[in-house]
Amino acid sequence: MSADSCDVLIVGGGPAGSTCARALKQAGLDVLIMDKAVFPRDKVCAGWITPQVVQELSLDLGDYARGRVLQPIDSFITGMGEQANAEVSYQKVVSYGIRRCEFDHYLLERSGARLRLGEAWKSMEWQGGRWLVNGEVSAALVIGAGGHFCPVARHLGAHLGKEERAISAQEIEFEMTDSQAAQCAVTGVRPELYFCEDLKGYGWCFRKGNYLNVGLGREGNHRLAEHVQTFARSLAAQGRIPPDLPGKFKGHAYLLYAHGNRPVIGDGIMIIGDAAGLAYTQSGEGIRPAIESGLMAATNVLAASGDYRRERLVQYETALRARFGERGEAPALSVLPAKLRLALARALMRTQWFARNVILDRWFLHSQLPALNLSRSAT
Ligand SMILES: Cc1cc2nc3c(=O)[nH]c(=O)nc-3n(C[C@H](O)[C@H](O)[C@H](O)COP(=O)(O)OP(=O)(O)OC[C@H]3O[C@@H](n4cnc5c(N)ncnc54)[C@H](O)[C@@H]3O)c2cc1C
Structure with missing residues (x-):
């Protein structure tokens, strides 16, 4: 049986995979997405997205809302333990609630990529300058977008679950x-x-x-x-x-970004989204970094013009660092004893000012960080 040949095989059809696939497909590459699930499929997730995500995806909200749940959000209650402390109202839409079974399916169909659904990644061998995946798919480049337990990330050397602080x-x-x-x-x-x-x-x-x-x-x-x-x-x-x-x-x-340390590139391999451990450290928001990494990877792939040796993919690693910073936790007020830091943080988090300006604006809405614009970014 002859192999199903493509330019790029993306393993995982979540937001990272479908976003990357769409950008590559629009540039004329032959892109195949393999996912072990048949879509629509469920994904454990609260389903909160920010306006920057809508912008990065060029999402037509009117089209999306037809027959799908799209919940506008204009305010929040925050609290400690089970006790509400602050109510913050923005008087405008600052986020949306979506259902992942609908959202991921919509993005996957919209990507225009060829699909192999209900098929799990099992193996991959390097043969004649290309990858042969599952003995059936031949690709010049394989992009791992299989989420936290992505098998391509494991193939590249990630010790999934073992030494990781998830x-x-x-x-x-x-x-x-x-x-x-x-x-x-x-x-x-x-x-x-x-x-x-x-x-x-x-x-x-x-x-x-x-x-x-x-x-x-x-x-x-x-x-x-x-x-x-x-x-x-x-x-x-x-x-x-x-x-x-x-x-x-x-x-x-x-994995949260500060705690992740997985390799993200290898010869003919890139890792994006949760597979690369990119979720924002304070909020756990992972959809936006998944989409941004998919777009950054696509930009590097197109610049590499078919030569996918590791050294040609370094731009992607650099772009991730430029966007998300160095890995590892920033030492917060480390001169103070841990108990005092905790007590201070708890007291602060109960205030209306902190809830609005730090918890919501900075940590959850990232209002200080505009949507990714690749024509201006490091890639
Ligand atoms: C409880 C919870 C709540 C969350 N809430 C939010 C939130 O409100 N907002 C937010 O931004 N983020 C949230 N996140 C994080 C967010 O869900 C992830 O960061 C996001 O789904 C990452 O997207 P992805 O495309 O990288 O991976 P995924 O969405 O996990 O997609 C990976 C895909 O790979 C496929 N796959 C896996 N293994 C294989 C294999 N062996 N072969 C083939 N295919 C495979 C899977 O079937 C899946 O379709 C939450 C996470 C959790 C756990």
């Missing part, structure tokens, strides 16, 4: 019945965020139309299920969410 999260998303909606004080335009007392994570409740998404993510997975259950019970007791959540919480893990 975030573990659990969430549930479901369509509320009329009686559940009546017992839900959370509104669509005003999602709620509650930080854990030890500041190692946060919980959220997001209402998107009639869908409710409740979850909690923390550093490490120690007693995660217990934190999630306590959080959900407390919100239900306050009447913020209905008490009868259907089904089980689903879990997933991923």
Whole structure:
């Protein structure tokens, strides 16, 4: 049997993969996306996107909203533990809620790439200057976009899950019945965020139309299920969410940028999105870095003009660093003892000023960081 030949094979059809594929396809390359799932598929995610994401994707919101959930967001409640502390209103739309099963499917179809869905990456061998994947697909370049457990990242040398300091999260998303909606004080335009007392994570409740998404993510997975259950019970007791959540919480893990250290390029290989460990350190937002890395990788691929040796892909690594900074945590007030730092941080986070200017504007909305403009960026 002769191999299915393409210029670029992208393993993973999430936002990173589909965005990269679209940019390459528009430039005339033959692009194939392989994904182990058949779309539409679910992805454990709160589904919060910022206007910068809409801009980077050139998303036509009118078209997108036809038959899909698109929840405008104009305000937030933030809190500590299960206690609300601040309400911040922007008087304009500053974010959107989407459902990942719809969003990812839309982007994948829009990419124009050829698709091999329901097919997992199993192997890849270097043969005659090209990759042969699963013994069936021949590609000059393979881009790993398979999320946190991406097999291409593992092939390139990442020790998935072993020495990594990942975030573990659990969430549930479901369509509320009329009686559940009546017992839900959370509104669509005003999602709620509650930080854990030890500041190692946060919980959220997001209402998107009639869908409710409740979850909690923390550093490490120690007693995660217990934190999630306590959080959900407390919100239900306050009447913020209905008490009868259907089904089980689903879990997933991923790397924050400061904690990631995976190789992102090799001969004929690039790694993008969660597979490269790019999610924003303070908020855990990963869709925007996934999309930006997909666009930056595509820019480098086109500049490489078919020569995909490692040294021709270094621009991508440089562009990531220019955009997201050096890896590793910035030492915050490190002269103070840890307990005092924690007490100070907790007190600050309860104030309205900090909630608006730091938590929301800087950490979650990144209002200081405009959408990626590749004609001006480092690539
Ligand atoms: C609970 C939770 C809540 C979150 N909330 C938000 C949020 O509100 N906003 C935000 O911006 N980010 C959020 N994130 C992060 C965000 O979900 C990810 O950063 C984002 O999905 C990364 O996109 P990606 O394309 O890199 O990977 P993914 O979306 O994970 O896509 C990877 C794709 O690769 C495929 N794949 C995997 N293995 C293989 C294989 N062996 N062979 C073939 N295909 C394979 C998968 O089927 C999948 O389709 C959240 C994460 C979690 C866990």
